[in-house]
Amino acid sequence: MVNSQAEGLIGGVFTREKALDLIDTMLLVRSFEENAEEMFSLGKVHGTMHLSIGQEGVAVGTASALRPRHDYLLNVHRGHGHFLAWGGDVNRMMAEFTGKETGYCRGRGGSMHIADVEANNLGAQGIVGGNMPISVGVGLSIKAHQTDQVALCIFGDGASNEGAFHESLNMASIWKLPVIYLCENNAYGMSMSIKKAINVPHISDRASAYGIPGVTVDGNDVVEVYKAMKLAEEYTRSGNGPYLVEAETYRWKGHSKSDKQAYRTRDEVKEWMSKEPIQRFAKVIGMGEEEVEQRRLTAREKIKKAVEFAESSPEPAVKDILEGVYA
Amino acid sequence: MREITYVEALREAIRMAMEKDPSVFVIGEDIGVYGGAFGVTAGLIDQFGKDRIIDTPISEAGIAGACVGAALTGMRPIGEMQFSDFVVLAMEQLTLQAAKVRFMFGGKATVPMVMRLAGGSGTGAAAQHSESLEAWFVHVPGLKVVMPSSPAEAKGLLLASIYDDNPVLFFEHKLLYKTKGPVPEEWYTTPLGKSKVVREGKHLTVVATSIEVVRAQQAAEILSKEGIELEIIDPRTLRPLDMEPIVNSVMKTGKVLIVHEAVKMGGFGGEVAAQIAESRAFGYLDAPIRRLAGLDMPIPYNRNLEAHAVPQVENIVDEARNLVKGVY
Numbered sequence: 001m002v003n004s005q006a007e008g009l010i011g012g013v014f015t016r017e018k019a020l021d022l023i024d025t026m027l028l029v030r031s032f033e034e035n036a037e038e039m040f041s042l043g044k045v046h047g048t049m050h051l052s053i054g055q056e057g058v059a060v061g062t063a064s065a066l067r068p069r070h071d072y073l074l075n076v077h078r079g080h081g082h083f084l085a086w087g088g089d090v091n092r093m094m095a096e097f098t099g100k101e102t103g104y105c106r107g108r109g110g111s112m113h114i115a116d117v118e119a120n121n122l123g124a125q126g127i128v129g130g131n132m133p134i135s136v137g138v139g140l141s142i143k144a145h146q147t148d149q150v151a152l153c154i155f156g157d158g159a160s161n162e163g164a165f166h167e168s169l170n171m172a173s174i175w176k177l178p179v180i181y182l183c184e185n186n187a188y189g190m191s192m193s194i195k196k197a198i199n200v201p202h203i204s205d206r207a208s209a210y211g212i213p214g215v216t217v218d219g220n221d222v223v224e225v226y227k228a229m230k231l232a233e234e235y236t237r238s239g240n241g242p243y244l245v246e247a248e249t250y251r252w253k254g255h256s257k258s259d260k261q262a263y264r265t266r267d268e269v270k271e272w273m274s275k276e277p278i279q280r281f282a283k284v285i286g287m288g289e290e291e292v293e294q295r296r297l298t299a300r301e302k303i304k305k306a307v308e309f310a311e312s313s314p315e316p317a318v319k320d321i322l323e324g325v326y327a
Numbered sequence: 328m329r330e331i332t333y334v335e336a337l338r339e340a341i342r343m344a345m346e347k348d349p350s351v352f353v354i355g356e357d358i359g360v361y362g363g364a365f366g367v368t369a370g371l372i373d374q375f376g377k378d379r380i381i382d383t384p385i386s387e388a389g390i391a392g393a394c395v396g397a398a399l400t401g402m403r404p405i406g407e408m409q410f411s412d413f414v415v416l417a418m419e420q421l422t423l424q425a426a427k428v429r430f431m432f433g434g435k436a437t438v439p440m441v442m443r444l445a446g447g448s449g450t451g452a453a454a455q456h457s458e459s460l461e462a463w464f465v466h467v468p469g470l471k472v473v474m475p476s477s478p479a480e481a482k483g484l485l486l487a488s489i490y491d492d493n494p495v496l497f498f499e500h501k502l503l504y505k506t507k508g509p510v511p512e513e514w515y516t517t518p519l520g521k522s523k524v525v526r527e528g529k530h531l532t533v534v535a536t537s538i539e540v541v542r543a544q545q546a547a548e549i550l551s552k553e554g555i556e557l558e559i560i561d562p563r564t565l566r567p568l569d570m571e572p573i574v575n576s577v578m579k580t581g582k583v584l585i586v587h588e589a590v591k592m593g594g595f596g597g598e599v600a601a602q603i604a605e606s607r608a609f610g611y612l613d614a615p616i617r618r619l620a621g622l623d624m625p626i627p628y629n630r631n632l633e634a635h636a637v638p639q640v641e642n643i644v645d646e647a648r649n650l651v652k653g654v655y
């Protein structure tokens with residue numbers, strides 16, 4: 001660390017400005033999620049939501065290696081972090097979360113379907129693995145348009161057992177499509193441990209079956225995520241075809257709103273909490289606890305403003321209920 | 328009689344069948360230690376172990392196919408689709424395999440399987456977790472389609488489905504899971520293919536399914552105070568469909584309203600309406616056959632829009648009153 005800082009780049013890769021931006025985004029994601037959980041328990045939102053607390057490192061490390069808004073994002077149901085890291089506006093996101101007309105999807109989609117089509121963000125997914133075949137089409141389209149874009153397709157460990165995973169990786173491979181597959185391995189599907197769900201050590205091992213590169217990285221280490229994604233990006237953007245990155249991380253909270261978590265132990269959760277990505281990155285950049293807390297307050301302030309924006313926003317009008325089904 | 332919830336009634340049926348019959352097992356996502364997304368299989372893994380309460384990877388086509396294969400070879404599997412929407416990933420196994428193998432094999436094979444599905448809107452789960460897809464399966468010869476509307480029927484119909492020698496799609500409703508009602512403690516089956524007159528009345532026949540049976544009953548209470556008496560019929564099994572009680576009722580009341588949560592266009596209500604129009608009840612109709620169903624749209628996330636997308640009690644009250652008063 002000391003060496004790379006001496007060279008002026010944090011972790012050998014980030015400028016100080018960039019690093020501060022990343023830590024702020026992680027804090028924003030964390031605050032969004034903590035607030036989401038609170039609003040849920042107060043009955044201010046209905047439906048369900050999937051919190052990414054503990055997984056912030058994957059989101060910011062990934063987006064920082066790509067070109068958000070230029071590249072395409074195919075997000076996952078546990079996607080609040082990726083959405084914000086892609087440069088999403090927290091106000092409109094909060095408005096969507098609370099079902100308001102000012103939300104990204106006019107309150108029609110909610111947490112599981114937040115999209116920002118103008119920013120090439122093709123939305124979160126309600127269907128496990130549902131974005132994977134779509135990524136093939138996006139890849140074909142990028143090729144047809146001859147742009148230098150890539151598509152980032154994010155999914156969980158559980159999704160890698162859907163047929164869609166296998167069909168998509170194979171098609172993307174044979175046609176050398178510019179798609180980066182990011183498997184966010186947080187150790188569980190809903191309750192099923194990935195160890196019980198597959199018989200190979202790593203999900204990235206499956207890449208070889210499709211003739212594409214596959215790597216596994218520590219998803220709670222922002223620098224490592226960035227480096228792996230950068231390699232994937234260079235490979236994919238220069239026309240070599242798809243790439244699979246598996247980022248190992250852990251979900252701190254239950255799967256969704258009602259999860260007694262009987263499938264895991266407190267000790268296991270505690271152990272993973274000690275690998276918390278924000279504090280770890282703070283250490284890397286030499287940021288003291290006081291400054292982290294200062295910045296956390298700033299993030300919380302933004303979330304508070306976002307809640308105010310959402311709460312003062314109008315509900316969708318019932319008279320417009322049938323809008324948007326057809327073009 | 329003892330009262331239990333719809334969830335408890337389903338669990339009791341599964342437990343009874345599994346205690347009696349080693350060929351019965353359950354297979355699905357998060358049904359073991361987690362107990363199922365809606366708690367139906369809670370605790371069953373402790374009693375029956377992981378070889379009979381089988382937690383799967385997230386692989387819906389695999390779950391359905393595993394049921395077909397096991398059913399073809401002497402087992403009576405109960406599959407679970409965590410949300411009925413996900414059945415779209417299992418369609419090939421259910422509609423091209425389960426539904427057809429018996430016929431294609433000259434009637435020499437049987438596929439005694441049940442696929443349980445958690446359907447319906449009202450929980451804020453939005454467009455990909457709230458659908459009512461029963462009509463798709465009603466269109467497939469070889470399948471049976473069951474939709475219980477009360478705890479007692481959840482138990483009786485599930486036991487009958489497990490012991491039916493055909494593939495059965497068993498649609499549960501998320502909002503019904505916590506509803507309570509009297510349920511006999513002993514083993515009993517509620518026959519498939521028998522409609523039930525849930526409430527007698529003389530002014531209007533209401534044919535309703537699933538959650539809309541409950542809503543129609545609430546509407547009937549309200550209208551009864553105005554002197555309007557609804558006769559409510561719950562087909563319970565959409566395929567095979569028992570039209571007799573419906574036809575008889577329409578001949579008595581001369582008016583019929585069909586209510587379901589699923590989208591109206593191409594919905595099950597169209598089939599009921601057509602069969603009434605084709606029946607001896609036709610000449611007895613003194614008003615158009617009406618349907619009240621989901622709007623022609625996916626289920627929205629926003630709570631208020633979501634409620635407006637499917638028939639609620641007040642919609643049934645209004646529609647029924649208008650029909651009885653000749654306003655249409």
Ligand SMILES: Cc1ncc(C[n+]2csc(CCOP(=O)(O)OP(=O)(O)O)c2C)c(N)n1
Nearest residue numbers: 078126127128156157158159188189190413
């Ligand atoms: C096709 C399909 N099957 C099941 C579900 C229900 N479900 C939603 S998320 C989830 C677990 C997904 O696990 P993983 O892919 O590892 O993502 P994670 O939730 O851990 O982030 C399940 C079973 C679904 N939404 N879609």
Ligand SMILES: [Mg+2]
Nearest residue numbers: 156157188189
């Ligand atoms: Mg997971």
